[in-house]
Amino acid sequence: MSRGKSVEDDALLRRHGVRVTAQRLAVLRAASDRPHSKADDIYDFVRTEIGAISRQAVYDALAALTDKGLLRRIRPAGSPARYENRVGDDHHHLICRTCSRMVDVDCAVGDTPCLTAADDSGYEIDEAEVVFWGRCPECFAAASVKSNQPSEGNSERGDGPT
Ligand SMILES: [Zn+2]
Ligand SMILES: [Zn+2]
Numbered sequence: 001m002s003r004g005k006s007v008e009d010d011a012l013l014r015r016h017g018v019r020v021t022a023q024r025l026a027v028l029r030a031a032s033d034r035p036h037s038k039a040d041d042i043y044d045f046v047r048t049e050i051g052a053i054s055r056q057a058v059y060d061a062l063a064a065l066t067d068k069g070l071l072r073r074i075r076p077a078g079s080p081a082r083y084e085n086r087v088g089d090d091h092h093h094l095i096c097r098t099c100s101r102m103v104d105v106d107c108a109v110g111d112t113p114c115l116t117a118a119d120d121s122g123y124e125i126d127e128a129e130v131v132f133w134g135r136c137p138e139c140f141a142a143a144s145v146k147s148n149q150p151s152e153g154n155s156e157r158g159d160g161p162t
Helices: 003-015 022-033 039-050 055-067 137-148
Strands: 072-074 082-084 092-096 102-105 131-134
Touching: 003 022, 022 039, 022 055, 039 055, 055 072
Parallel strands: 092 131
Antiparallel strands: 072 082, 092 102
């Protein structure tokens, strides 16, 4: 938004050895303003910001920025990758199964304790990825309103396989 911010981003890219382009700046800005966006959402957002840009250029910029550690890519099982600029603290994520909204959740015990595996099997660990799946408050509330109304699927919770 402000001129100062873009100068900052500019320096950030340089510091990380990323060649500065308007497209990369716009992609970085989009991922910073809307953390946990999917590549396609970032593409839509950047296009409204700077006009003509190809989908491939956005993907390339995301790849370059992720590569250089400016962005973090989160790859939840069975859903498209998300991007955020909160890097380096190895925080975790909560994802709503219903609306797929994703929010940050800090490590339970301070700084990146999850990198200290109970048994590392001799691996040199540099990343731990923990994703909590569930329902966000809105979707949970919406679902319980629905289940208060009489409906077919409102039976007792069975414990057999479905
Ligand atoms: Zn939800
Ligand atoms: Zn996050």
